[in-house]
Amino acid sequence: MLERIRIVLIGTSHPGNIGATARAMHNMGLADLSLVAPRCEPITAESVSRASGADHLVHAARVVGTLEEAVADCTLTVGASARSRTLPWPMLSPREVGDRLPAELVEPDARVALVFGREDSGLTNAELQRCHAHVHIPTNPDFSSLNLAAAVQVLAYECRQAWLTSEPADTDEPTNPDQVLASHAELEHYFAHLERTLVAIGFHDPAKPRQLMARLRRFTLRARPERMELNILRGILTETEKLAPPRDD
Template sequence: MLDKLRIVLIGTSHPGNIGGTARAMHNMGLADLALVAPRCEVYGSESHARASGADALVSNAKVYATLEEAVGDCTFVVGASARVRHLPWPMLTPRALGERLPGECAPEAAQAALVFGREDSGMTNGELQRCHAHVHIPTNPDFSSLNLAAAVQVLAYECRLAALGADDAPDTPFGVEWDNPPASHEDLERFFAHLERTLTEIDFHDPENPRQLMARLRRLFMRSHIDSMEMNILRGILGAVNKQSRALARQESHDGNG
Protein backbone atom coordinates (compact mmCIF):
# COMPACT_ATOMS: atom_id res chain seq x y z
CA MET A 1 0.00 0.00 0.00
CA LEU A 2 2.75 2.48 0.91
CA ASP A 3 4.24 2.21 -2.59
CA LYS A 4 0.96 3.62 -3.93
CA LEU A 5 1.05 6.72 -1.75
CA ARG A 6 2.51 10.02 -2.97
CA ILE A 7 3.32 13.01 -0.78
CA VAL A 8 2.75 16.30 -2.62
CA LEU A 9 4.07 19.65 -1.35
CA ILE A 10 2.75 22.86 -2.93
CA GLY A 11 4.79 26.04 -3.09
CA THR A 12 7.35 25.04 -0.46
CA SER A 13 9.43 28.09 0.47
CA HIS A 14 12.23 26.56 2.58
CA PRO A 15 14.56 23.76 1.41
CA GLY A 16 14.82 22.47 4.97
CA ASN A 17 11.14 21.55 4.85
CA ILE A 18 11.72 19.48 1.73
CA GLY A 19 14.53 17.62 3.48
CA GLY A 20 12.52 17.24 6.69
CA THR A 21 9.58 15.87 4.72
CA ALA A 22 11.86 13.37 2.96
CA ARG A 23 13.15 12.20 6.34
CA ALA A 24 9.63 11.84 7.75
CA MET A 25 8.58 9.85 4.69
CA HIS A 26 11.59 7.55 4.80
CA ASN A 27 10.97 6.88 8.51
CA MET A 28 7.53 5.55 7.62
CA GLY A 29 8.44 3.67 4.42
CA LEU A 30 7.17 6.20 1.87
CA ALA A 31 9.28 7.07 -1.18
CA ASP A 32 7.22 9.06 -3.70
CA LEU A 33 7.74 12.82 -3.20
CA ALA A 34 6.31 15.41 -5.59
CA LEU A 35 6.84 19.17 -5.45
CA VAL A 36 4.47 21.66 -7.06
CA ALA A 37 5.94 25.05 -8.02
CA PRO A 38 8.50 25.13 -5.17
CA ARG A 39 9.64 28.61 -4.13
CA CYS A 40 13.11 27.52 -3.04
CA GLU A 41 16.07 25.46 -4.20
CA VAL A 42 15.05 21.81 -4.22
CA TYR A 43 18.21 19.74 -4.62
CA GLY A 44 20.70 21.91 -2.71
CA SER A 45 22.84 21.20 0.33
CA GLU A 46 20.28 22.36 2.91
CA SER A 47 17.50 20.04 1.77
CA HIS A 48 19.94 17.11 1.69
CA ALA A 49 21.31 17.99 5.13
CA ARG A 50 17.82 18.07 6.67
CA ALA A 51 16.98 14.77 4.98
CA SER A 52 19.48 13.09 7.36
CA GLY A 53 19.97 9.96 5.31
CA ALA A 54 16.86 10.22 3.14
CA ASP A 55 18.85 12.01 0.43
CA ALA A 56 17.58 9.66 -2.27
CA LEU A 57 14.02 10.90 -1.77
CA VAL A 58 15.16 14.49 -2.28
CA SER A 59 17.22 13.58 -5.34
CA ASN A 60 14.32 11.63 -6.85
CA ALA A 61 11.63 14.20 -6.02
CA LYS A 62 9.70 15.23 -9.13
CA VAL A 63 8.86 18.88 -9.72
CA TYR A 64 5.59 19.90 -11.37
CA ALA A 65 4.18 23.24 -12.45
CA THR A 66 0.64 22.53 -11.21
CA LEU A 67 -1.21 20.33 -8.76
CA GLU A 68 -3.18 18.81 -11.64
CA GLU A 69 0.05 17.51 -13.17
CA ALA A 70 1.31 16.16 -9.84
CA VAL A 71 -1.83 14.10 -9.13
CA GLY A 72 -3.05 13.45 -12.68
CA ASP A 73 -2.68 9.66 -12.35
CA CYS A 74 -4.12 9.51 -8.82
CA THR A 75 -7.47 7.92 -7.97
CA PHE A 76 -7.71 9.23 -4.40
CA VAL A 77 -6.44 12.68 -3.40
CA VAL A 78 -6.59 14.08 0.14
CA GLY A 79 -5.67 17.64 1.03
CA ALA A 80 -4.35 18.61 4.46
CA SER A 81 -6.24 21.64 5.74
CA ALA A 82 -6.18 23.38 9.11
CA ARG A 83 -8.81 26.01 8.28
CA VAL A 84 -12.59 25.78 8.19
CA ARG A 85 -13.79 26.48 4.65
CA HIS A 86 -16.93 28.34 3.59
CA LEU A 87 -17.99 25.37 1.46
CA PRO A 88 -17.51 22.25 3.62
CA TRP A 89 -15.86 19.18 2.09
CA PRO A 90 -15.75 15.57 3.33
CA MET A 91 -13.36 15.71 6.30
CA LEU A 92 -11.25 12.88 7.73
CA THR A 93 -9.24 12.57 10.90
CA PRO A 94 -5.71 11.19 10.47
CA ARG A 95 -6.88 7.84 11.93
CA ALA A 96 -9.89 7.68 9.61
CA LEU A 97 -7.62 8.46 6.67
CA GLY A 98 -5.36 5.56 7.60
CA GLU A 99 -8.34 3.22 7.94
CA ARG A 100 -9.62 4.21 4.50
CA LEU A 101 -6.34 3.97 2.59
CA PRO A 102 -6.04 0.17 2.26
CA GLY A 103 -9.35 0.02 0.41
CA GLU A 104 -8.52 3.02 -1.74
CA CYS A 105 -5.15 1.55 -2.71
CA ALA A 106 -6.39 -2.00 -3.31
CA PRO A 107 -7.33 -1.73 -7.03
CA GLU A 108 -4.43 -2.53 -9.34
CA ALA A 109 -4.44 0.91 -10.98
CA ALA A 110 -4.95 2.83 -7.73
CA GLN A 111 -2.66 5.68 -6.72
CA ALA A 112 -3.26 7.92 -3.69
CA ALA A 113 -1.84 11.34 -2.85
CA LEU A 114 -1.63 13.38 0.34
CA VAL A 115 -1.30 17.06 -0.52
CA PHE A 116 0.20 19.72 1.77
CA GLY A 117 0.04 23.45 1.13
CA ARG A 118 2.39 26.39 1.52
CA GLU A 119 4.02 27.01 4.89
CA ASP A 120 2.54 30.52 5.12
CA SER A 121 -0.92 30.12 3.58
CA GLY A 122 -1.71 26.43 3.12
CA MET A 123 -3.80 25.31 0.14
CA THR A 124 -6.14 27.55 -1.81
CA ASN A 125 -9.84 26.76 -2.03
CA GLY A 126 -9.37 25.82 -5.67
CA GLU A 127 -6.63 23.33 -4.80
CA LEU A 128 -8.67 21.80 -1.98
CA GLN A 129 -11.63 21.40 -4.33
CA ARG A 130 -9.48 19.11 -6.44
CA CYS A 131 -9.32 16.65 -3.55
CA HIS A 132 -11.74 13.84 -2.77
CA ALA A 133 -11.51 14.65 0.93
CA HIS A 134 -9.67 16.83 3.43
CA VAL A 135 -7.75 15.71 6.49
CA HIS A 136 -7.33 17.78 9.65
CA ILE A 137 -4.83 17.07 12.42
CA PRO A 138 -6.57 17.89 15.75
CA THR A 139 -3.87 20.02 17.37
CA ASN A 140 -4.04 22.21 20.47
CA PRO A 141 -6.38 25.08 19.44
CA ASP A 142 -4.25 27.52 21.44
CA PHE A 143 -1.14 26.56 19.43
CA SER A 144 -2.30 24.81 16.30
CA SER A 145 0.42 25.62 13.76
CA LEU A 146 2.44 22.56 12.75
CA ASN A 147 5.76 22.55 10.95
CA LEU A 148 5.29 21.12 7.45
CA ALA A 149 7.54 18.10 8.03
CA ALA A 150 5.81 17.43 11.36
CA ALA A 151 2.42 17.39 9.66
CA VAL A 152 3.74 14.97 7.06
CA GLN A 153 5.16 12.80 9.86
CA VAL A 154 1.80 12.56 11.65
CA LEU A 155 -0.10 11.49 8.54
CA ALA A 156 2.68 9.21 7.31
CA TYR A 157 2.62 7.45 10.68
CA GLU A 158 -1.12 6.81 10.39
CA CYS A 159 -0.61 5.50 6.87
CA ARG A 160 2.11 3.13 8.08
CA LEU A 161 -0.11 1.83 10.87
CA ALA A 162 -2.84 1.20 8.31
CA ALA A 163 -0.42 -0.61 6.00
CA LEU A 164 0.78 -2.86 8.83
CA GLY A 165 -2.82 -3.81 9.58
CA ALA A 166 -3.99 -3.97 5.97
CA ASP A 167 -4.67 -7.72 6.16
CA ASP A 168 -7.72 -6.98 8.30
CA ALA A 169 -8.97 -4.11 6.10
CA PRO A 170 -11.52 -4.28 3.27
CA ASP A 171 -10.01 -5.18 -0.10
CA THR A 172 -11.81 -2.37 -1.93
CA PRO A 173 -13.23 1.04 -1.05
CA PHE A 174 -16.72 -0.43 -1.43
CA GLY A 175 -16.17 -3.64 0.53
CA VAL A 176 -16.81 -5.84 -2.53
CA GLU A 177 -14.87 -6.80 -5.65
CA TRP A 178 -15.42 -3.93 -8.07
CA ASP A 179 -15.77 -4.40 -11.82
CA ASN A 180 -13.81 -1.36 -13.02
CA PRO A 181 -10.85 0.65 -11.72
CA PRO A 182 -11.50 4.10 -10.23
CA ALA A 183 -11.34 7.12 -12.50
CA SER A 184 -8.05 8.99 -12.33
CA HIS A 185 -7.74 12.59 -11.20
CA GLU A 186 -6.83 13.54 -14.78
CA ASP A 187 -10.05 11.92 -16.05
CA LEU A 188 -12.06 13.76 -13.38
CA GLU A 189 -10.59 17.12 -14.35
CA ARG A 190 -11.42 16.52 -18.03
CA PHE A 191 -14.96 15.60 -16.97
CA PHE A 192 -15.38 18.75 -14.87
CA ALA A 193 -14.19 20.91 -17.77
CA HIS A 194 -16.62 19.13 -20.11
CA LEU A 195 -19.45 19.46 -17.58
CA GLU A 196 -18.89 23.20 -17.16
CA ARG A 197 -18.81 23.76 -20.94
CA THR A 198 -22.03 21.79 -21.34
CA LEU A 199 -23.89 23.53 -18.53
CA THR A 200 -22.82 26.88 -19.97
CA GLU A 201 -23.93 25.82 -23.46
CA ILE A 202 -27.45 24.95 -22.26
CA ASP A 203 -27.65 28.16 -20.17
CA PHE A 204 -27.78 26.34 -16.85
CA HIS A 205 -24.46 27.79 -15.69
CA ASP A 206 -23.39 31.42 -15.95
CA PRO A 207 -19.58 31.70 -15.61
CA GLU A 208 -20.00 35.40 -14.81
CA ASN A 209 -22.25 34.56 -11.84
CA PRO A 210 -21.27 31.00 -10.84
CA ARG A 211 -22.81 30.95 -7.32
CA GLN A 212 -20.56 27.99 -6.33
CA LEU A 213 -22.39 25.72 -8.80
CA MET A 214 -19.27 24.03 -10.15
CA ALA A 215 -17.70 23.78 -6.70
CA ARG A 216 -20.79 22.02 -5.36
CA LEU A 217 -20.99 19.70 -8.36
CA ARG A 218 -17.29 18.97 -7.97
CA ARG A 219 -17.87 18.08 -4.32
CA LEU A 220 -20.77 15.78 -5.30
CA PHE A 221 -18.86 13.84 -7.95
CA MET A 222 -15.61 13.65 -5.96
CA ARG A 223 -17.61 12.19 -3.08
CA SER A 224 -19.17 9.58 -5.39
CA HIS A 225 -15.86 7.81 -6.14
CA ILE A 226 -16.59 7.36 -9.86
CA ASP A 227 -15.06 4.37 -11.64
CA SER A 228 -13.73 4.39 -15.21
CA MET A 229 -16.86 2.92 -16.80
CA GLU A 230 -19.12 5.37 -14.97
CA MET A 231 -16.85 8.16 -16.19
CA ASN A 232 -17.28 6.98 -19.79
CA ILE A 233 -21.06 6.95 -19.31
CA LEU A 234 -21.09 10.47 -17.88
CA ARG A 235 -18.91 11.79 -20.69
CA GLY A 236 -21.19 10.04 -23.19
CA ILE A 237 -24.25 11.72 -21.65
CA LEU A 238 -22.57 15.11 -21.89
CA GLY A 239 -21.62 14.41 -25.50
CA ALA A 240 -25.24 13.56 -26.33
CA VAL A 241 -26.44 16.75 -24.64
CA ASN A 242 -23.89 18.75 -26.67
CA LYS A 243 -25.09 17.13 -29.90
CA GLN A 244 -28.77 17.80 -29.18
CA SER A 245 -28.10 21.36 -28.00
CA ARG A 246 -26.19 22.23 -31.15
CA ALA A 247 -28.80 20.58 -33.38
CA LEU A 248 -31.51 22.63 -31.67
CA ALA A 249 -29.47 25.80 -32.11
CA ARG A 250 -29.04 25.10 -35.83
CA GLN A 251 -32.77 24.42 -36.19
CA GLU A 252 -33.65 27.65 -34.42
CA SER A 253 -31.21 29.54 -36.63
CA HIS A 254 -32.71 27.95 -39.75
CA ASP A 255 -36.24 28.76 -38.64
CA GLY A 256 -35.25 32.33 -37.88
CA ASN A 257 -33.78 32.76 -41.36
CA GLY A 258 -36.68 31.06 -43.08
Protein backbone atom coordinates (compact mmCIF):
# COMPACT_ATOMS: atom_id res chain seq x y z
CA MET A 1 0.00 0.00 0.00
CA LEU A 2 2.69 2.50 1.01
CA GLU A 3 4.50 2.16 -2.30
CA ARG A 4 1.48 3.62 -4.04
CA ILE A 5 1.41 6.85 -2.04
CA ARG A 6 3.23 9.72 -3.75
CA ILE A 7 4.55 12.82 -2.05
CA VAL A 8 4.48 15.83 -4.38
CA LEU A 9 6.38 19.00 -3.47
CA ILE A 10 5.61 22.09 -5.52
CA GLY A 11 8.06 24.96 -5.96
CA THR A 12 10.36 24.03 -3.09
CA SER A 13 13.04 26.66 -2.38
CA HIS A 14 15.39 24.94 0.05
CA PRO A 15 17.35 21.78 -0.82
CA GLY A 16 17.45 20.98 2.91
CA ASN A 17 13.69 20.60 2.92
CA ILE A 18 13.84 18.17 0.01
CA GLY A 19 16.41 16.08 1.88
CA ALA A 20 14.45 16.19 5.13
CA THR A 21 11.30 15.22 3.22
CA ALA A 22 13.12 12.20 1.80
CA ARG A 23 14.21 11.19 5.28
CA ALA A 24 10.69 11.56 6.69
CA MET A 25 9.28 9.52 3.79
CA HIS A 26 11.81 6.72 4.04
CA ASN A 27 11.33 6.56 7.83
CA MET A 28 7.67 5.85 7.28
CA GLY A 29 8.17 3.51 4.32
CA LEU A 30 7.15 5.88 1.51
CA ALA A 31 9.33 5.98 -1.60
CA ASP A 32 7.61 7.88 -4.39
CA LEU A 33 8.69 11.54 -4.51
CA SER A 34 7.83 14.02 -7.25
CA LEU A 35 9.12 17.58 -7.42
CA VAL A 36 7.08 20.09 -9.41
CA ALA A 37 9.09 23.05 -10.73
CA PRO A 38 11.49 23.17 -7.80
CA ARG A 39 12.97 26.62 -7.17
CA CYS A 40 16.30 25.11 -6.17
CA GLU A 41 18.70 22.42 -7.27
CA PRO A 42 17.28 19.27 -5.60
CA ILE A 43 20.55 17.36 -5.28
CA THR A 44 23.01 19.35 -3.21
CA ALA A 45 25.33 18.66 -0.30
CA GLU A 46 22.65 20.02 2.02
CA SER A 47 19.79 17.92 0.68
CA VAL A 48 21.93 14.79 0.80
CA SER A 49 23.06 15.62 4.33
CA ARG A 50 19.53 16.27 5.59
CA ALA A 51 18.32 13.07 3.90
CA SER A 52 20.71 11.32 6.27
CA GLY A 53 20.80 8.02 4.43
CA ALA A 54 17.59 8.45 2.43
CA ASP A 55 19.22 10.40 -0.40
CA HIS A 56 18.37 7.62 -2.84
CA LEU A 57 14.83 9.03 -2.72
CA VAL A 58 16.16 12.45 -3.69
CA HIS A 59 18.13 10.96 -6.57
CA ALA A 60 15.11 8.96 -7.72
CA ALA A 61 12.69 11.89 -7.44
CA ARG A 62 10.79 12.67 -10.59
CA VAL A 63 11.11 16.33 -11.55
CA VAL A 64 8.23 17.67 -13.62
CA GLY A 65 6.97 21.07 -14.72
CA THR A 66 3.37 20.99 -13.55
CA LEU A 67 1.10 19.46 -10.92
CA GLU A 68 -0.87 17.88 -13.77
CA GLU A 69 2.12 15.79 -14.80
CA ALA A 70 2.94 14.84 -11.24
CA VAL A 71 -0.49 13.43 -10.43
CA ALA A 72 -1.76 12.30 -13.84
CA ASP A 73 -2.02 8.65 -12.83
CA CYS A 74 -3.36 9.31 -9.31
CA THR A 75 -6.82 8.21 -8.28
CA LEU A 76 -6.93 10.47 -5.23
CA THR A 77 -5.12 13.77 -4.85
CA VAL A 78 -5.06 15.56 -1.50
CA GLY A 79 -3.54 19.01 -1.12
CA ALA A 80 -2.06 20.33 2.12
CA SER A 81 -3.71 23.60 2.97
CA ALA A 82 -3.87 26.19 5.65
CA ARG A 83 -7.38 26.42 6.98
CA SER A 84 -10.32 27.89 5.10
CA ARG A 85 -10.14 29.15 1.57
CA THR A 86 -12.65 31.34 -0.19
CA LEU A 87 -14.29 28.32 -1.70
CA PRO A 88 -14.60 25.61 0.93
CA TRP A 89 -13.35 22.24 -0.22
CA PRO A 90 -13.75 18.85 1.40
CA MET A 91 -11.38 19.20 4.33
CA LEU A 92 -9.75 16.21 6.00
CA SER A 93 -7.57 15.91 9.04
CA PRO A 94 -4.31 13.95 8.64
CA ARG A 95 -5.96 11.08 10.49
CA GLU A 96 -8.94 11.09 8.15
CA VAL A 97 -6.55 10.93 5.20
CA GLY A 98 -4.94 7.88 6.78
CA ASP A 99 -8.30 6.31 7.51
CA ARG A 100 -9.30 6.59 3.84
CA LEU A 101 -6.11 5.13 2.40
CA PRO A 102 -6.72 1.39 2.73
CA ALA A 103 -10.04 1.63 0.88
CA GLU A 104 -8.62 4.06 -1.69
CA LEU A 105 -5.73 1.75 -2.47
CA VAL A 106 -7.57 -1.56 -2.79
CA GLU A 107 -7.20 -1.60 -6.56
CA PRO A 108 -3.66 -2.35 -7.68
CA ASP A 109 -3.68 0.56 -10.11
CA ALA A 110 -4.83 3.07 -7.52
CA ARG A 111 -2.41 5.85 -6.62
CA VAL A 112 -2.76 8.54 -3.96
CA ALA A 113 -0.89 11.85 -4.12
CA LEU A 114 -0.29 14.09 -1.14
CA VAL A 115 0.62 17.53 -2.45
CA PHE A 116 2.59 20.15 -0.52
CA GLY A 117 3.13 23.76 -1.57
CA ARG A 118 5.87 26.36 -1.39
CA GLU A 119 7.58 27.14 1.91
CA ASP A 120 6.45 30.76 1.76
CA SER A 121 3.03 30.65 0.14
CA GLY A 122 1.72 27.08 0.06
CA LEU A 123 -0.46 25.92 -2.81
CA THR A 124 -2.26 28.33 -5.13
CA ASN A 125 -6.02 28.28 -5.39
CA ALA A 126 -5.68 26.78 -8.87
CA GLU A 127 -3.55 23.95 -7.48
CA LEU A 128 -5.89 23.35 -4.54
CA GLN A 129 -8.82 23.13 -6.90
CA ARG A 130 -7.12 20.27 -8.71
CA CYS A 131 -7.27 18.22 -5.54
CA HIS A 132 -10.12 15.94 -4.47
CA ALA A 133 -9.77 17.08 -0.93
CA HIS A 134 -7.61 19.23 1.27
CA VAL A 135 -5.79 18.21 4.39
CA HIS A 136 -5.16 20.62 7.21
CA ILE A 137 -2.72 19.81 9.98
CA PRO A 138 -4.17 21.34 13.13
CA THR A 139 -1.60 23.70 14.60
CA ASN A 140 -1.30 26.43 17.17
CA PRO A 141 -3.29 29.33 15.64
CA ASP A 142 -0.59 31.72 16.85
CA PHE A 143 2.19 29.82 15.12
CA SER A 144 0.87 27.78 12.27
CA SER A 145 3.83 27.78 9.89
CA LEU A 146 4.88 24.15 9.92
CA ASN A 147 8.20 23.36 8.35
CA LEU A 148 7.61 21.62 5.01
CA ALA A 149 9.37 18.40 6.02
CA ALA A 150 7.54 18.43 9.38
CA ALA A 151 4.22 18.56 7.51
CA VAL A 152 5.34 15.67 5.31
CA GLN A 153 6.44 13.83 8.47
CA VAL A 154 2.99 14.10 10.04
CA LEU A 155 1.18 12.92 6.90
CA ALA A 156 3.68 10.13 6.25
CA TYR A 157 3.26 9.02 9.86
CA GLU A 158 -0.51 8.82 9.40
CA CYS A 159 -0.01 6.83 6.19
CA ARG A 160 2.12 4.32 8.05
CA GLN A 161 -0.36 4.15 10.94
CA ALA A 162 -3.14 3.42 8.49
CA TRP A 163 -1.07 0.75 6.83
CA LEU A 164 -0.04 -0.89 10.11
CA THR A 165 -3.59 -1.05 11.41
CA SER A 166 -4.97 -2.38 8.15
CA GLU A 167 -2.54 -5.29 7.92
CA PRO A 168 -3.68 -8.50 9.57
CA ALA A 169 -1.75 -8.71 12.82
CA ASP A 170 1.14 -11.15 12.99
CA THR A 171 -0.05 -13.73 15.45
CA ASP A 172 2.89 -16.08 15.14
CA GLU A 173 5.02 -14.16 17.59
CA PRO A 174 5.98 -16.48 20.44
CA THR A 175 5.04 -15.43 23.94
CA ASN A 176 7.96 -14.23 26.01
CA PRO A 177 7.99 -16.46 29.11
CA ASP A 178 8.80 -13.31 31.07
CA GLN A 179 5.43 -11.93 30.11
CA VAL A 180 3.08 -14.69 31.22
CA LEU A 181 0.49 -13.07 33.45
CA ALA A 182 0.00 -14.56 36.88
CA SER A 183 -3.15 -16.61 37.25
CA HIS A 184 -5.87 -15.78 39.71
CA ALA A 185 -4.78 -18.65 41.96
CA GLU A 186 -1.15 -17.47 41.92
CA LEU A 187 -2.28 -14.00 42.89
CA GLU A 188 -4.36 -15.31 45.78
CA HIS A 189 -1.42 -17.38 47.06
CA TYR A 190 0.66 -14.23 46.92
CA PHE A 191 -1.90 -12.15 48.82
CA ALA A 192 -2.17 -14.82 51.53
CA HIS A 193 1.63 -14.90 51.80
CA LEU A 194 1.75 -11.10 51.93
CA GLU A 195 -0.85 -10.86 54.69
CA ARG A 196 0.85 -13.58 56.74
CA THR A 197 4.17 -11.76 56.45
CA LEU A 198 2.75 -8.35 57.36
CA VAL A 199 1.20 -9.87 60.46
CA ALA A 200 4.49 -11.57 61.35
CA ILE A 201 6.49 -8.33 61.14
CA GLY A 202 3.88 -6.47 63.17
CA PHE A 203 2.72 -4.17 60.40
CA HIS A 204 -0.78 -5.56 60.06
CA ASP A 205 -3.38 -6.47 62.64
CA PRO A 206 -6.27 -8.41 61.07
CA ALA A 207 -8.44 -7.26 63.98
CA LYS A 208 -7.94 -3.67 62.77
CA PRO A 209 -7.64 -4.13 59.03
CA ARG A 210 -8.07 -0.46 58.01
CA GLN A 211 -8.42 -1.54 54.39
CA LEU A 212 -4.71 -2.32 54.29
CA MET A 213 -5.03 -5.56 52.34
CA ALA A 214 -7.67 -4.02 50.09
CA ARG A 215 -5.30 -1.19 49.20
CA LEU A 216 -2.41 -3.56 48.53
CA ARG A 217 -4.66 -5.74 46.38
CA ARG A 218 -5.86 -2.80 44.37
CA PHE A 219 -2.30 -1.60 43.81
CA THR A 220 -1.02 -5.03 42.83
CA LEU A 221 -3.91 -5.97 40.56
CA ARG A 222 -3.65 -2.67 38.76
CA ALA A 223 -0.14 -3.66 37.67
CA ARG A 224 -1.38 -6.99 36.19
CA PRO A 225 1.60 -8.91 37.64
CA GLU A 226 3.47 -11.38 35.55
CA ARG A 227 4.31 -14.77 37.00
CA MET A 228 8.00 -13.97 37.25
CA GLU A 229 7.28 -10.75 39.11
CA LEU A 230 5.13 -12.57 41.64
CA ASN A 231 7.95 -15.05 42.14
CA ILE A 232 10.29 -12.18 43.01
CA LEU A 233 7.77 -10.66 45.42
CA ARG A 234 7.22 -14.01 47.12
CA GLY A 235 10.98 -14.44 47.41
CA ILE A 236 11.16 -11.11 49.24
CA LEU A 237 8.34 -12.21 51.57
CA THR A 238 10.11 -15.48 52.33
CA GLU A 239 13.31 -13.67 53.31
CA THR A 240 11.33 -11.20 55.40
CA GLU A 241 9.45 -13.95 57.25
CA LYS A 242 12.73 -15.53 58.29
CA LEU A 243 13.59 -12.35 60.18
CA ALA A 244 10.25 -12.04 61.95
CA PRO A 245 10.16 -12.78 65.68
CA PRO A 246 8.71 -16.18 66.65
CA ARG A 247 4.98 -16.21 67.28
CA ASP A 248 3.64 -16.35 70.83
CA ASP A 249 1.33 -19.30 70.28
